[in-house]
Amino acid sequence: MKTLREYIKEAEEKGVAIGHFNISNLETLHGIYAGVKKYSDEVGVQTPFVIGVSEGEEEFVGREEVSALVSAIRDTDHYPIFLNADHHYSFESVQKSIDAGYDSVIIDAVKLPLEENIALTKKCVEYAKEKSKNTGRDILVEAELGFIGQSSKLIDAVPEGVSEATMTSPIEAKSFVEATGIDMLAPSVGNVHGMVKGGNPAIHPERIKEIRTQAGVPLVLHGGSGITEEGFVSAIKAGISIVHINTELRVAYRNALQKELTENKNEIAPYKFGVKAVEAVRDVVYEKLKVFNTQ
Ligand code: 13P
Numbered sequence: 384m385k386t387l388r389e390y391i392k393e394a395e396e397k398g399v400a401i402g403h404f405n406i407s408n409l410e411t412l413h414g415i416y417a418g419v420k421k422y423s424d425e426v427g428v429q430t431p432f433v434i435g436v437s438e439g440e441e442e443f444v445g446r447e448e449v450s451a452l453v454s455a456i457r458d459t460d461h462y463p464i465f466l467n468a469d470h471h472y473s474f475e476s477v478q479k480s481i482d483a484g485y486d487s488v489i490i491d492a493v494k495l496p497l498e499e500n501i502a503l504t505k506k507c508v509e510y511a512k513e514k515s516k517n518t519g520r521d522i523l524v525e526a527e528l529g530f531i532g533q534s535s536k537l538i539d540a541v542p543e544g545v546s547e548a549t550m551t552s553p554i555e556a557k558s559f560v561e562a563t564g565i566d567m568l569a570p571s572v573g574n575v576h577g578m579v580k581g582g583n584p585a586i587h588p589e590r591i592k593e594i595r596t597q598a599g600v601p602l603v604l605h606g607g608s609g610i611t612e613e614g615f616v617s618a619i620k621a622g623i624s625i626v627h628i629n630t631e632l633r634v635a636y637r638n639a640l641q642k643e644l645t646e647n648k649n650e651i652a653p654y655k656f657g658v659k660a661v662e663a664v665r666d667v668v669y670e671k672l673k674v675f676n677t678q
Contacts (some may be wrong), residue, residue, distance in 0.1 A: 384457070384463055385431075385463065385613070386486075386521045387433070387465045387486050387521070387523060388521055388523060389510060389675060390431040390463060391567070391601050391625065392601075393541070394573045394624050394625075395601060396625045398620060398678055399619060399675060399676045399677070399678060400604070400615075400619045400626045400673035400675040400676075401431055401432060401433060401624065401625045401626075401675070402419070402430075402432050402433070402672055403419075403432070403433040403434075403435050403603070403625050403628070404432065404433070404434060404435065404628050404632060404668060404670065405434075405435045405436065405469060405535065405632065406434055406435075406436060406442045406444065406626070407410075407436070407439075407440035407444050408443070409452065410636070410661050411636060411665070412434065412452060413661050413664075413669065414434070414464075414632075414636070414660070414661040414662065414664025414665045415434065415632070415664060415665070416456060417661065417662075417664075417665040418665040418666065418667065418668025418669040418672065419464075419627045419668060419669075422668075422669050422672040422676075425495060425658050427501060429463055430462050430463075430672060430676070431463035431464075431465070432465070432672075433464075433465045433467050433486075433490065433625065434449070434465070435466075435467045435468075435469035435627065435629070436467075436468065436469055437469045437470045437471075437535075438470065438471055438472060438476055441453075441468070441480070446479060446480060446483045447483050449466065450483045450484040450485060452664075453465070453466040454484065455622045463487040464495055466485045467485065467486065467487045467488065467489065467525075468480035468484050469627070470489055470491040470533075471488055471489060472490075473489065473503075474503060477510070478507075478510055481511055481514050481522055482514075483544070484522075485522070486520075486522065487523035487524070487566075488511065488524055488525070488670045489524075489525045489526065489527065490504050490522075490524065490525075490526050492526070494584050494659070498612065500526075504518060504526045504565060505562070505563045505564065507524050508524045508563055508565060508566075508650035512564075512665065523566040523567060524565050524567075524628055525565060525566065525567040525568065525569055525603055526559070526563060526565045526568065526569070527569040527570075527605070528551045528555065528556055528568060528569070529549060529551035529570055529571025529572075530544050530549060530571060530576060531545055531569075531574055531576055531605055531617065532576040532606070534577055535576055535577055535608070535629035536577050536578075536630060537577065537578050537580065537630070537634070538575075538577045538578065538579055538580065538601050539580055539674070540579060540581075541579055541584055542576075545571065545584075545628060547573070547587075549596055550570070550572055550573065551569050551570035551571045551590070552586070553590070553593040553594045553597035554597060556568060556570060556594045556597055557597040557598055557599070560598045560599060560600050566600060566601075566616050566621065567600055567601045567603050568600055568602055568603070569603045569605050570590075570591070570594050570598075570602060572586060572587045572590045572594070573585050573586040573620070574586060574604055574605060574610065575609075576629075576630075577606060577608065577630050578608045578609035578631070579609060582609070583608075583610055583611075583614075584612060585653070586604075586614040586615075586617065586618045588617040588618055588620065589621070590619035591618055591622050591623060591629040593606075593662050594622070595622030596622075601624040601625070602622050602623050603625040603626075603627065604618055604623040604625070604626045604627065605627045606627065607626045607628040607629075607671070608628055608629060608630035608631040609631075610628070612674050615674050615677075616674065619675065619677075626675055628667070628668075631667050631671075632667055634666050635664055635670045636664050638663065639660040639662070639663035640659070640660040641658040642659065643656050643657075643660065644656060
């Protein structure tokens with residue numbers, strides 16, 4: 384099976400993006416995988432995808448457990464599924480996820496002064512390189528440059544500190560990549576984590592293009608929920624290779640579960656009252672993959 388690095392290269396060559404979907408329970412994983420398989424069956428090829436867990440999600444689902452779940456799908460079904468440590472904030476937590484078998488990690492030191500951000504990111508890159516060398520794996524390290532907010536939830540307004548003026552500068556992206564040796568960069572290009580009630584801000588494809596050229600590494604679009612279809616297509620054409628979706632999965636899961644629990648008050652078997660929630664997650668993923676693979 385190809386490595387995540389190879390799949391990313393392939394996606395970029397084709398002008399499409401790989402979906403990164405967050406989970407914090409087994410049902411969401413099943414829903415995501417069902418959506419990926421539905422899309423893959425339709426197009427007749429396996430669609431690579433990434434499962435992400437933030438520190439909070441990882442704590443809830445279990446670090447070793449989520450790694451075992453993803454490996455089970457990869458090894459049993461021979462399916463290109465990968466696991467990412469999404470937004471990890473310390474070297475220790477990055478190290479533990481790498482040791483648990485994750486394929487990629489995101490060290491998010493965006494709130495630290497630049498010098499400290501660079502030093503911490505570099506330390507994570509060195510650890511991933513060393514571990515890759517010793518194990519034959521190819522562990523990727525991603526970092527974020529430019530604040531885009533922090534929570535995958537419904538928000539009233541664009542988070543404080545996010546504006547056109549604070550978008551990632553292409554020149555800074557270049558020096559950050561050179562100073563840290565990261566494999567992928569998550570820029571601020573109009574995207575925000577979460578869904579803004581009045582609509583998410585517009586994406587800036589021109590800025591994405593400039594950052595991709597200067598940075599020289601694949602780019603990851605965080606904060607995918609709430610971005611329009613046109614926004615995604617233009618962002619992917621401009622140089623985005625992976626798109627993160629979380630809030631929309633949470634909303635779909637919760638709404639479907641709530642409806643089911645309200646309508647079937649006497650049902651107590653989780654494998655029965657959870658079915659609609661799994662299907663709701665599947666449908667979100669299927670729709671996103673159609674957009675991410677528009678050529
Ligand atoms: P959304 O919650 O906006 O989809 O963002 C998800 C994300 O970027 C996770 O890293």
